[in-house]
Amino acid sequence: MTKVVEVLANREELIARSLLVVCSQIQAAIAERGICTIAAAGGSTPEPLYKLLSAQDLPWDKIHVFWGDERYVPSDHQDSNQKMARLAWLDKVNIPPSNIHPMPTGSGDPAADALAYQTQLQDFFQVSEGEFPAIDIILLGIGDDAHTASLFPHTAALQVRDALVTVGNKDGQPRITFTVPLINHARCVIFIVAGASKKPALAQIFAPVADDLTYPSRLIQPSGELLWLLDAAAGEELQSLG
Numbered sequence: 754m755t756k757v758v759e760v761l762a763n764r765e766e767l768i769a770r771s772l773l774v775v776c777s778q779i780q781a782a783i784a785e786r787g788i789c790t791i792a793a794a795g796g797s798t799p800e801p802l803y804k805l806l807s808a809q810d811l812p813w814d815k816i817h818v819f820w821g822d823e824r825y826v827p828s829d830h831q832d833s834n835q836k837m838a839r840l841a842w843l844d845k846v847n848i849p850p851s852n853i854h855p856m857p858t859g860s861g862d863p864a865a866d867a868l869a870y871q872t873q874l875q876d877f878f879q880v881s882e883g884e885f886p887a888i889d890i891i892l893l894g895i896g897d898d899a900h901t902a903s904l905f906p907h908t909a910a911l912q913v914r915d916a917l918v919t920v921g922n923k924d925g926q927p928r929i930t931f932t933v934p935l936i937n938h939a940r941c942v943i944f945i946v947a948g949a950s951k952k953p954a955l956a957q958i959f960a961p962v963a964d965d966l967t968y969p970s971r972l973i974q975p976s977g978e979l980l981w982l983l984d985a986a987a988g989e990e991l992q993s994l995g
């Protein structure tokens with residue numbers, strides 16, 4: 754694993770740097786394999802990045818978009834990560850609809866929808882049961898509680914090691930989420946974190962010793978590249994880490 758921590762002066766510079774990094778990773782994946790697979794993060798931080806991505810001249814027909822997690826709501830719900838990414842980004846670029854792979858949330862059974870997405874991933878990446886595909890880029894954020902994707906502290910999802918996708922739990926509300934092993938098999942994981950509210954969580958995530966189940970982002974230790982892109986409000990005390 755190669756781990757890089759970059760602290761940018763402010764949120765605007767963080768998003769500008771994130772755009773450069775993501776576009777570079779996309780171009781490298783396409784150059785190497787003719788295709789790029791990228792998993793979008795939810796929440797509010799990445800939205801301005803998605804807006805900038807929508808203005809990029811990229812070979813969208815070679816780019817496949819997945820989601821690392823999804824709230825268990827209809828795709829037109831205000832809380833939908835899919836809806837946010839479509840409005841900010843995917844509705845504005847010439848990407849084939851078949852290149853967009855949203856997490857299903859419509860069956861009324863989160864476990865069934867998680868399994869359905871897992872099957873979609875296995876079919877797309879041509880992997881067998883027990884195998885984990887290497888997604889080129891997985892974008893992540895962290896919560897103030899150090900969760901990432903929908904891997905919340907002290908939830909069952911943190912322990913799942915034999916599935917690609919599972920059911921997350923936020924305060925009793927179901928989510929669909931990538932599992933820790935699927936994220937850790939990515940070629941490149943990029944955390945994009947902004948705001949002073951994330952400082953306490955970052956201190957625990959980067960601490961030499963802390964409880965992984967209490968601070969789930971600690972579990973993200975990919976075999977490939979790990980990039981932490983932070984604004985100073987969140988990461989000023991981590992400047993020297995690499």
Ligand SMILES: O=C(O)[C@H](O)[C@@H](O)[C@H](O)[C@H](O)COP(=O)(O)O
Pocket residue numbers: 794795796797798799822823824834893894895896897900901902903
């Ligand atoms: O579905 C979600 O909400 C995200 O996947 C979640 O993990 C998010 O990345 C963090 O909660 C940070 O959210 P903000 O970017 O809004 O701070």
